[in-house]
Amino acid sequence: MSNENIIKICDKPLSISVYAVKDKSLHMHDAGMLEIIFCLTGTVKFSYAYEEFTLNAGEYVSVDRDAYYLHSDGYNMCASFYVDLMAFEEKYPNIKYQMFVCEGCRQTTMEYPTIYHDRLRGKLITLLKIILEGNAAENAERIGNITSSVVDLFVSHFDIVLFHSGKIEMNRDILARCQQIYAYLGKRFWEKVTLDDLASHLGLSGSYLSEFMLKWSIGFRRMLSYIRANRSEWFLINTDKTIVEISEECGFSDPQYYYKAFKEWYKCTPRQFRQKYVRHLDDSMVYYEPRVVRSIVDDLMVEHYINMFEE
Structure with missing residues (x-):
């Protein structure tokens, strides 16, 4: 993972980047790194494992070991969350070798949305909201706790074991x-x-x-x-x-x-x-300071919790 345009959040195992996509060149992460790509507005094409599907505003996808690239022909804004899984090795000794599949979007072969997709979306929006408030240092413990709960969700509900079995839950x-x-x-x-x-x-x-x-x-x-x-x-x-x-x-x-x-x-x-x-090695990305998406995140938060209330 390149450190360019990626912002480390305090001393926590979390980093973020905010960007607009035209073409994001081929990326692969080392074992122990989880990236969650969140489309904040517009649409983005996401390709991995020889599949391609569209992320719409409010949708997200996770990627760990797989090679992937992004493309878009229109206006969009995205945020990537980078979680250092090795920080959780004491709690989850096998986490370096675990693989995850979380396709929080309509174009997926798995059941969507589930209560766990909604829960994860809420946590991601909340993390962005706290970080964009500009007082991350004061909220470091809160950010750390939410990041830890995101990892818990992945281990319990988005492990590739569940994906291969077609389940969203399994006896612990x-x-x-x-x-x-x-x-x-x-x-x-x-x-x-x-x-x-x-x-x-x-x-x-x-x-x-x-x-x-x-x-x-x-x-x-x-x-x-x-x-x-x-x-x-x-x-x-x-x-x-x-x-x-x-x-x-x-x-x-x-x-x-x-x-x-x-x-x-x-x-x-x-x-x-x-x-x-x-052949997908060209990179046409524009990176932004996270604060530029503050109003977009506020709108996503309102929409997310209205949907939760209605359900």
Whole structure:
């Protein structure tokens, strides 16, 4: 993440930027960083994972490891929240390896809006409101608490486990077990990992674990193939390695298996993905001091709470 045009909020694990989009060049975050892109007014095209959809005013989307870019042909104003997840590692030991999907917009395959989308929108608007008041230092503890509650929402309701299972809620112990599994595989995705290795690590039998993963997630093989395909994004974007070399780097047994897995999850081939994303390197952004969106945020806050009252 570039520090240019990004404002750190006190000593908290939160930074923001306010900008207008024409073209935002290709971005990828390191593990442990979560960005939430909030469209304040106008419309913005958001592209990641070979998908593209429109963010309208009041809508938002999260992005962590995935490569993405933004585009707009009209007037817009956006704010990005950057949350340093590693500040919450003591509370959530596996957070570096967790992945999140939160598409707070109408163009999504998941149920929207849910009570958790509305809750998150309210927290984001409140954070902006407090910061724009110009006394962030006096409200540092409050900002820290709201940021922490945003992370809690992501861990409990926007983990990729829930996205893959098509749920918005899950028993806390079951979700925690699934998150343990993702973390174990995320740490070892390039190795030859077996179901028995994972079962031994968790102190479970292989048969029980296999049934558990099929019931509550997407099964051992598909989960591992997803993690490997997702990690391959970095190599496709940031290196000149061949598809065969990337396949080996990410732990696939052969390039055909990599090709099949990538196409399942991204609806395109690795080569098509590389060709689409690496060409989006032009950057036409205008960054602003956050105070310029104060009236827009006030209007969003009023609209948000009117909608909550009516419901």
